[in-house]
Amino acid sequence: MFEIKKIIGGLLMPLPLFAIFAFIMLLMAFKGRKSALVLSSLSLAALLTLSMPFFAHQIIKNNEPASLTFNALKHPKIDKIVVLGCDINPNAALSANNQLGNCALSRLVEGVKLAKQYPKAQLIVSGGGYKNVTNSGLMFKTAISLGINKNRISQNPHAMDTAAEAKLLAPKLVDFKVALVTSVLHMARAKSLFNAQGIDVIPAATDYHNFAATPLYKQFIPNAEALRVVTQYAHEVLGNGWINMRRWINPEAL
Structure with a gap:
């Protein structure tokens, strides 16, 4: 299906x-x-x-409203930072970051930035994959290389779409302050799916475009x-x- x-x-x-x-x-x-x-x-x-x-x-x-970007001044505390999966290009000859597509890298950079702003927050990287390589696995390795302690990072490797990500992660997010990192065009749908699972997320949108420039x-x-x-x-x-x-x-x- x-x-x-x-x-x-x-x-x-x-x-x-x-x-x-x-x-x-x-x-x-x-x-x-x-x-x-x-x-x-x-x-x-x-x-x-x-x-x-x-x-x-x-x-x-x-x-692509700027209001969907994360404002740290409005959120003194964050418990969980969820980075949703995106595009990957599996190639065992390359490092993890070089196997992440631009969309996935943009999301992960935002997640790592927030993880450094909130040193007590857990970083959750999500997304399945193919050829025995998962989005979450590549993000996990890349986040470590960017200075995040591996003990702070949790993976969600079995979700193949946003609905599955929301469903699988919801039990781990109940009653926590959750920042949701995804592309700005995807944020409305992602937020709706997490809300449907009873999780009130704080948008942390990235991957903006400005063709007017x-x-x-x-x-x-x-x-x-x-x-x-x-x-x-x-x-x-x-x-x-x-x-x-x-x-x-x-x-x-x-």
Whole structure:
């Protein structure tokens, strides 16, 4: 079920969705259907538009509020720091930090920073993986290399998505002050899932973007980073839709 969900979700992201649509329309065009040429052209135009920094900024600018960053002045005490998993690139020839993707590194750096601000807090690194390498394992090793005592770090290696992370970690977080570290675009969904498990978390968002700072002459040139961020946003929209559907069918589902 998990693999099927991920495959379907992946195919609904901007790049594969519009590319597949355009391919189908082009096949139809070869059969003499002019409408297929028009639709395929629109599909490719949409893909190029979503890849432009200007339009990427318009899509995400209201979904990355600075208010979701952590403010230490408002929280004199933190008991647990939970860092949610993200992308990994398993390669036994590389050090742990070089096997973490940019998203995972951004989250871990924020978690380590908080761990140093709150020396009595426990650092919990989360996330499953593949090829016998887990996100939590790589974060664990990297956090140690960044100066965090291994006895302060706990791993959650069996969760393959945010819902599982919330469910598996909830029993360890009850009645504690918990800082939740994840990407800003992911924070709303993550917070909702932890709240559903009865855990009131304090947002510590990271992995912000600001395409408005891109030089004007680059604003309308498609690039992979802009498309990646739009894809990340689309993933959250789809994820929230899935949660809302599950909760509509069964309020106790997530």
